[in-house]
Amino acid sequence: MTEQSRAAAWQGLPVISVAGLSAPSRAARGQVGAALHAACRDMGFFYCVDHGIPADLIAAVFAQSRAFFALPEAEKEALNKNRSTCNRGYEPLRDQTLEPGAPPDLKEGFYIGPEKPADDPAVRAGRFNQGPNQWPRDMPEFHRVMMEYSAAMTELGERLMRGIALSLGLDENYFATFCHDPLTTLRLLHYPPQPAQSPPGQKGAGAHTDFGGLTLLLQDDSGGLQVRAPDGTWLDAMPIPGSFVVNLGDMISRWTNNRYRSTLHRVINTSGHERYSVPFFHTGNPDQVVACLPGCLEPGESPLWPPVTVEDHLRTMYDRTYGR
Ligand SMILES: O=C(O)CCC(=O)C(=O)O
Numbered sequence: 001m002t003e004q005s006r007a008a009a010w011q012g013l014p015v016i017s018v019a020g021l022s023a024p025s026r027a028a029r030g031q032v033g034a035a036l037h038a039a040c041r042d043m044g045f046f047y048c049v050d051h052g053i054p055a056d057l058i059a060a061v062f063a064q065s066r067a068f069f070a071l072p073e074a075e076k077e078a079l080n081k082n083r084s085t086c087n088r089g090y091e092p093l094r095d096q097t098l099e100p101g102a103p104p105d106l107k108e109g110f111y112i113g114p115e116k117p118a119d120d121p122a123v124r125a126g127r128f129n130q131g132p133n134q135w136p137r138d139m140p141e142f143h144r145v146m147m148e149y150s151a152a153m154t155e156l157g158e159r160l161m162r163g164i165a166l167s168l169g170l171d172e173n174y175f176a177t178f179c180h181d182p183l184t185t186l187r188l189l190h191y192p193p194q195p196a197q198s199p200p201g202q203k204g205a206g207a208h209t210d211f212g213g214l215t216l217l218l219q220d221d222s223g224g225l226q227v228r229a230p231d232g233t234w235l236d237a238m239p240i241p242g243s244f245v246v247n248l249g250d251m252i253s254r255w256t257n258n259r260y261r262s263t264l265h266r267v268i269n270t271s272g273h274e275r276y277s278v279p280f281f282h283t284g285n286p287d288q289v290v291a292c293l294p295g296c297l298e299p300g301e302s303p304l305w306p307p308v309t310v311e312d313h314l315r316t317m318y319d320r321t322y323g324r
């Protein structure tokens, strides 16, 4: 690696206990809001602890994910997301290029979203990323575990968005329409060890920002996730057992005119073994128009981006990174 990197767990990425967000006391919730404010402004990334997601559910998600990626190639291919009208299912190795100009990403994945039947009005209208999932046939626990986890994570995403509202001095429910019937994506990822003789610039996931509202990431103990600090160095986001790495997506930077950051990050799996991670994207309601918040503009300052809907931004970014 030619670029400087350094350990971030205690040198840059804060660890935030979010237990207070569920407290009846407004002051306790406000304290979490203040911690979120500093983290979102400085880094756009933090470790989230005391989140209430059961450890056995997290362990079950990892176990099912490992079992899925160990299936014969033909069984995974039968669920290729090319067969889905809404980007659900299996994403083969090197399918996505997150970093423009870099080699395709050395990762394979599996996409799961809210289940909508083919006759749902949004699905009939061809709305982006909405529709039925594809499920592996001979993994009896897979569906239940993933749906239970998605439901718990959707709730955690909503809870954190209330904290973000507080952190911006807004009404706690400011993002309620954004959190209503949200697009969410549960993404299982598997990174093979990166071979020593790789093409220049090869990564597991090229440098990118996330597209939606919040990302809540589980990572195993391999390491390899790096976050770009404001001074341009790459920080290693070391695994902290029991935590989520939370980062803000493009919707929050657009809302706040970059007061809160949607920060570049990437993965390089130099651990020498398989790496598994599970990002959950709380992308938001597809119809939400995201435009610069009035409180985030100084007199004479202009918005950095025009208003956009969640759905339009997401479609643009999928097209860009999957080369369509
Ligand atoms: O695997 C990771 O640790 C990060 C994945 C990621 O950044 C993404 O899927 O957007």
Ligand SMILES: [Fe+2]
Pocket (backbone or CB within 6 Å): 208, 209, 210, 215, 265
């Ligand atoms: Fe990401």
